[in-house]
Amino acid sequence: MNKPASPASPKSRHQTTEALAIAIDTAFDQPVRDDSDSSPLGESESLLESTASLSSTIFNYRKVHGRTFPNFKDAEYWAPNDEKQNEGLDLHHHMTLLFHNDKLHVAPLKNPQNVLDIGTGTGIWAIDFADEYPSAIVTGTDISPIQPPWAPPNCKFELDDASLEWTFADNSFDYIHITQLIGCIEDWPKLYRQAYRCLKPGGWIEHTDFTVRVLTDDNSVPKDDPYKMWNQFFEQATEKTGRSFHLAEENKLADWLKESGFPSVQVENYRVPIGHWPAERKWKDVGLYSLAGFLQGLEGYCIFLGTEVLGWHIDELRVFFAKMRTVMTNPKVHAYYPAVTAYGQKPPVS
Structure with a gap:
């Protein structure tokens, strides 16, 4: 018998075609704002009451050209944490479900009881997982308190920076989940070593992530190619930030996992289309959510990195965004970007 879902599930796992269309439409209608027209950050009273022990500075988000960014200790995160960006994260969550064949995990889990979601973001994956595994305790950690004030009783959220030393006990988790942390971690082997320490013998780690390099295989990109500039932008961002x-x-995740102690690592590689150009229905749907998430997050991907790291003027970015929107929504351009899921098991006790 199907059990009732938490309030988050209809949005996260059954988002409608109408909602997808709205996301694409609104992505075109929201220009980048200047600092002068930024409005005060709205925080719900219930959320503040539930986190009364937190320092008020946690909610005093940094602002860059009207977008808000986390302000947790010395952590630096390149993408905004405002509502517009968070909607993009949820669209990408649904996109990931689609190319994982509507599964929340690829690793062969058996009755997980203690689960950790690193960089939980909006908490959408953690909430879905807690719904699907009601006997498991799911902990989602992030540097930004953007998760909903309600959650299933077996799901909780904590403020934490995964790049620092972990305070979780040795051998405490059955499963550690990571997704969408590109540009966030300077030392991935260090993070994986901490995950290895905190996994129980026989426990699993799974990491799904992306490359922002946009590719085509059929020369369908126009001569004035915004994607070339996009790729150069993030090459420079990688060089400047060290992330x-x-x-x-190049099999990076698998190599780092093996280096960190996981003896056998499985890898699944994907090509995520931008738009509905693929012939196969599954990948057409993946491409639609990919496009919607890309459009929703486009400005946020570049605002901080462009103005604060690479020295672009905001007006230069506006022109760049317009060119990107045009090429992304051109059905004749068959663009995609790489994605990977790598998972490995800590050896069971013999």
Whole structure:
């Protein structure tokens, strides 16, 4: 018998075609704002009451050209944490479900009881997982308190920076989940070593991530190619920040997991289309959600990196965004970007 879902599930796992169309439409209608027209950050009273022990500075988000960014200790995160960006994260969550054949995990889990979601973002994956595995305790960690004030009783959220030393006990988790952390971690082997320590013998780690390099195989990109500039933008961002935006290339995740102690690592590689150009229905749907998430997050991907790291003027970015929107929504351009899921098991006790 199907059990009732938490309030988050209809949005996250059964988002309608109408909602997808709205996301694409609104992505075109929301220009980048200047600092002068930024409005005060709205925080719900219930959320503040539920986190009364937190320092008020946690909610005093940094602002860059009207977009808000996390302000947790010394953590630096390149993407905004405002509502517009968070909607893009949820669209990409649904996109990932689609190319994972509507599964929340690829690793062969058996009755997981203690689960950790690193960089949980809006908490959408953690909430869905808690719904699907009601006997499991799911902990989602992030540097930004953007998760909903309600959640299933077996799901909780904590403020934490995964790039620092972990305080979780040794051998405590059955499963550790990571997704969409490109550009966030300077030392991935260190993070994986901490995950290895905190996994129970026989426990699994799974990491799904992307490369922001946009590719085509059929020369369908126009002569004035905005994607070429896009790729150069993130090459420079990787060089300047020391944090890779190209995790789904050259078997990086598998190599780092093996280096960190996981003896056998499985890898699944994907090509995520931008738009509905693929012939196969599954990948056409993946492409639609990919496009919607890309359009929704486009400005947020570049605002901080462009103005604060690479020295672009905001007006230069506006022109760039317009060119990107045009090429992304051109059905004759068959563009995609790489994605990867790597998962491995800590050896069971013999």
